[in-house]
Amino acid sequence: MNVRFARDNELDDINRLRKVVSDIHSAGIPEVFKAGPRNELWDLIYEIQKDPEKEIIVAEENGEICGYAILHHINKPENAFRYEQDYLDIDEFAVDSAHRRQGIASALVAFIREYARDKGFHRIELNMWEFNQSALAFYEAAGFKTYRRYMEMKV
Numbered sequence: 001m002n003v004r005f006a007r008d009n010e011l012d013d014i015n016r017l018r019k020v021v022s023d024i025h026s027a028g029i030p031e032v033f034k035a036g037p038r039n040e041l042w043d044l045i046y047e048i049q050k051d052p053e054k055e056i057i058v059a060e061e062n063g064e065i066c067g068y069a070i071l072h073h074i075n076k077p078e079n080a081f082r083y084e085q086d087y088l089d090i091d092e093f094a095v096d097s098a099h100r101r102q103g104i105a106s107a108l109v110a111f112i113r114e115y116a117r118d119k120g121f122h123r124i125e126l127n128m129w130e131f132n133q134s135a136l137a138f139y140e141a142a143g144f145k146t147y148r149r150y151m152e153m154k155v
């Protein structure tokens with residue numbers, strides 16, 4: 001298995017994995033996430049590939065794209081409350097269901113850490129939805145720690 005940056009001719013394969021993530025979120029929080037196939041979402045991958053602040057990485061096994069991540073360089077300038085924040089955000093992350101529990105997501109994280117170090121980032125960040133407990137179990141196993149919480153009260 002090989003982890004590397006995505007090629008332009010792999011974007012449709014990546015969209016197939018993005019649909020899995022979209023379905024998980026629309027099933028988990030239907031009041032927030034749109035369901036069903038949406039061209040606007042699939043077309044976004046072409047914008048992401050062109051964006052100089054974003055990178056798409058893939059895990060490839062025997063010629064098949066079996067995992068992907070979208071990375072986003074975030075810079076928030078200093079303001080009255082905070083110092084400048086400069087970090088690498090993982091916008092999207094998934095492994096094909098037929099290839100899970102084989103260390104592919106762990107290999108993606110190892111690649112992302114190496115890339116972040118090379119680029120001089122000191123932090124990698126991601127956010128996730130509380131219903132997605134299997135993703136939480138993976139992220140914690142990979143070494144991520146919760147440092148901030150969003151709370152809500154339904155009224």
Ligand SMILES: CC(C)(COP(=O)(O)OP(=O)(O)OC[C@H]1O[C@@H](n2cnc3c(N)ncnc32)[C@H](O)[C@@H]1OP(=O)(O)O)[C@@H](O)C(=O)NCCC(=O)NCCS
Nearest residue numbers: 093094095100101102103104105106128134135137138141
């Ligand atoms: C979360 C996800 C990326 C993990 O991918 P993976 O390739 O199966 O993960 P790995 O094989 O590298 O797992 C490494 C370790 O993480 C933990 N882990 C991974 N998946 C887990 C799960 N479903 N439940 C509990 N622990 C899990 C385990 O400790 C595992 O080690 P082990 O297999 O030796 O027990 C994958 O399940 C996925 O794509 N889920 C759907 C998409 C998604 O939710 N993305 C995140 C959106 S925020």
